């Protein structure tokens with residue numbers, strides 16, 4: 243029995259991932275008419291999520307710029323579930339089975355007993371393709387997703403600049419941040435990061451007598467994109483506006499620069515472990531493409547799928563690992579299993595994922 247409901251539980255709907263697409267369902271389930279329909283029919287809903295707090299990525303550039311706090315850009319999934327009477331399980335799904343007659347089991351990576359489902363919906367988002375660039379605490383490449391790790395790393399980039407002597411960065415040797423990816427996400431991050439990093443230098447300079455150069459001269463932002471345009475999925479007018487804004491803001495754009503990794507050396511100052519070079523694909527790194535040196539790198543390229551969707555489920559995926567769904571977001575050969583958001587590909591009506599290229 244579920245709470246005080248007189249109706250016995252007769253079926254389980256399991257939601258995997260508390261992404262943007264599922265959040266609306268989590269709220270609607272707590273309100274009439276859905277709430278009553280579920281109760282009357284003995285349907286229990288469970289959310290399995292790898293995070294308790296889910297970020298709203300539209301506000302991420304505002305967090306980077308310093309306009310919002312972490313609290314302001316996150317939704318508390320546990321609270322939302324408690325409002326709606328949904329069971330919340332804090333775990334990462336790592337595999338799914340499917341029975342012949344429908345339904346199946348979800349396996350989690352922490353070894354807890356598998357969770358049975360009658361109907362299932364998957365919304366686990368995507369992460370940028372990292373090519374051969376490693377990320378982590380000891381390296382200076384920061385993928386934009388998962389956003390929880392990104393915001394930790396962003397804080398440490400800000401601390402790094404905050405804790406460096408003011409005279410370290412000069413017009414000849416500016417603090418250089420490269421953003422990889424010329425889609426909307428990359429553009430928003432380049433602009434907001436520049437705003438935040440300059441503000442750090444301005445506030446350091448205001449409390450120091452050593453100020454020699456302006457913050458404009460000591461912070462350099464480069465945006466590297468493999469395409470010949472910014473915003474390839476937008477129209478010409480929008481591209482023109484952002485090219486102008488980047489020029490006005492003195493952000494360098496490197497077109498035709500496909501990043502495939504990072505080299506850890508500083509050809510200018512070999513004693514320094516601080517500066518890296520972006521490794522470009524053989525097609526990009528011709529004479530016309532000078533090396534891109536940087537101190538920190540934000541990686542915001544096109545979306546990649548979680549590998550377990552292809553490896554540990556019986557579901558059909560695209561070549562690049564996204565779940566194939568029909569117009570009603572149901573998996574093509576597995577009735578009762580749905581997928582939404584960045585992790586799926588609507589076969590007859592494909593749409594761009596995330597906001598990055």
Ligand SMILES: Cc1cc2nc3c(=O)[nH]c(=O)nc-3n(C[C@H](O)[C@H](O)[C@H](O)COP(=O)(O)OP(=O)(O)OC[C@H]3O[C@@H](n4cnc5c(N)ncnc54)[C@H](O)[C@@H]3O)c2cc1C
Nearest residue numbers: 259261262263291292299300334335366367427583584596
């Ligand atoms: C800088 C930036 C700005 C953006 N701005 C916008 C914008 O303004 N408008 C817009 O439409 N889009 C924007 N996007 C794109 C947007 O982030 C994605 O399209 C959107 O997040 C996709 O939502 P989703 O529902 O697929 O999953 P997500 O919101 O990515 O969430 C996936 C969730 O699943 C959880 N999860 C992952 N793996 C597992 C697992 N194995 N088990 C359980 N849970 C799991 C994660 O913890 C996460 O909470 C932006 C992206 C970036 C990078």
